[in-house]
Amino acid sequence: MQRVTIGLKAGLFALVSLCATNTALAAPTKVKVFVASMFEIGANTGDRAGEFQYWYERYWQKSAPHEVRGALKPVYCNDDGVCGSVLGMGKVNSSSSIQAILLDPDYDFSEAYFVLTGVAGTPPSRGTIGDVSWGTWLVDYDLGHRWAPEEGKPGEPVFIPRKGYESYRLFQLNPVLVNWAVKLSAGVNLKDSEAAQKYRQRYPDARANAAPSVQTGTHMTGDTFFHGPGLSKEAQYIAKLYGADDYVITEMEAAAITLVIKRQFGTDRIMSLRGAVNFDQGNPNETTQQHLDPAPGQTAGGFAETVENIELVGARVVDHIVADWPQWQKGVPALPAK
Incomplete structure (x- = not known):
């Protein structure tokens, strides 16, 4: 009888130990920083x-891909809690991917x-090829009413915001x-190229002719690849209409992704980091279609250098947050005080 009791206790102990091990293995990965790219x-x-x-070469070459149901591409994580994935281009593509990833247990x-x-992209009056920009505001280019210029008064805006979207535009x-x-x-030390330097000279704007630098300003999110001085002016008008900073970046995803994150975790820990690889309009000697x-x-020129610049700038922040995690x-x- 004693042997049966001892055997039973040993079996229960083994079962408890196995359950504890499985629970430990099932513990979710604590993410410290998540890097969201849009395409590769x-x-x-x-x-x-x-x-x-x-980003992948810096943080995840030794990491196994983790498939997430509903996300476009796998998620990668390293042992420091830095994770990342490719979400897809455009509002719907990127926001559906981040929603799936955030809900993965x-x-x-x-x-x-x-x-x-x-x-x-960037307006030549505000930026140049190779610039890297931290967003201060994210503005949705859509969520309003537009009409053809000939249907309004000459020179007046052809956009008004639609009521009801105030909390997520x-x-x-x-x-x-x-x-x-x-x-x-x-x-x-931002990268540059001879091809980008030559291309900048087509534009008369001082900012367009400058060397790449780190900038801040409003990032304008729209699925439409708007181009030309008229639509660039409209984007700046929308930014000012909403009380945001100068429009400096045109992109396709940030506002949509931010809305998804906001509904679960707020916006205090979100950064928008973009590199300019084109101007949002032609130079004075070419049409918008050209x-x-x-x-x-x-x-x-400058695409290769710009994608490297983005990671060089962003990694400074990622690495600092991870290294000083108790503070963050x-x-x-x-x-810190100056």
């Missing part, structure tokens, strides 16, 4: 780099910071976090 050109490494490749995003990153990103990002990325469909050899875990710390 080919493989994650070893070929022409798109938006994800430099294998991850805990409750304390995560988000870097929404990719390439973009405009997001101010955490100013303290933006200032941290600017501070940490100051002094990064700018959209350039002749062979007439495209803007519960929220964005105050900036």
